[in-house]
Amino acid sequence: MNNDRLTDGTFQNLTQKNMTFDQVFEAIVQFIKKDPTGNFTLMFGTDSQVYSKETKFITGIVIQQKGKGVWACFRKVIVPRRMTNLHERISYETSLTEEVVSLFTEEKKEQLINLVLPHVYKGASFTIEGHIDIGCGQRNKTSVFVNEMIARMNSLGIEAKIKPDSFVASTYANRFTKK
Known part of the structure; x- marks a missing residue:
């Protein structure tokens, strides 16, 4: 995407390091397979922190089974x-989220949906959300970007969530932006 960034492209969480996307996808599959009758939400979000010589971006992936727990990585x-330009940073956060969402091809999304589909009559569900670390409150400096960033998430076919509902970006990813 951008040549001026430093990343090895791997994912990690508190128990695993250097996970490939295929390993992440397989962990999500296994999480759903444990109880495919649940209500699942696959969520993505990015947060950033500006430091003296760099800006750190963390993109989180969280699969949640409502009332039963989560599996997450970043x-x-x-x-x-x-x-330091707020629009540039928020736009880049959204781009990084879009990049990770794009790894979930139509075939991969279909594979996840097909795990839950046979159980829909029992109340099972599967949704996908893009969490954006912006809010629409009058005192929020990011409110002018809300419509633009929501449109970008919606164009990917996923439901956009902003503060206070964008916890993958504003809480989970935020936690790992701190040095």
Whole structure:
């Protein structure tokens, strides 16, 4: 995507490091297979933190079974400069989320849906959300970008969530942006 960033393209969480996307996808499949009758939400979101010589971006992937727990991982991207322009940073956060969402091809999404589909009559469900670390409150500096970023998420066919509902970006990813 961008040549001025530092990443090895791998994912990690608190128990595993250097996971490939295929390993991440397989972990999500196994999480759903444990109880395919549940209500699942696959969520993506990115947050960033500006430091003295770099800007750190964390993109989280979270699969949640409502009332039964989550499995999560993240990918780190370092841009070796201070990104102080808010629109540039929010737009880049959204781009990194879009990049990870795009790894979930139609075939991969279909594979996940097909795990849950036979159980829909028992109340099972599967949804996908893109969490954006912006809010629409009048005092929120990011509110001017809400429509643009929501449109970008919706164009991928996923439901956009903003603060206070964008916890993958504003809480999970945020936690790992701190040094």
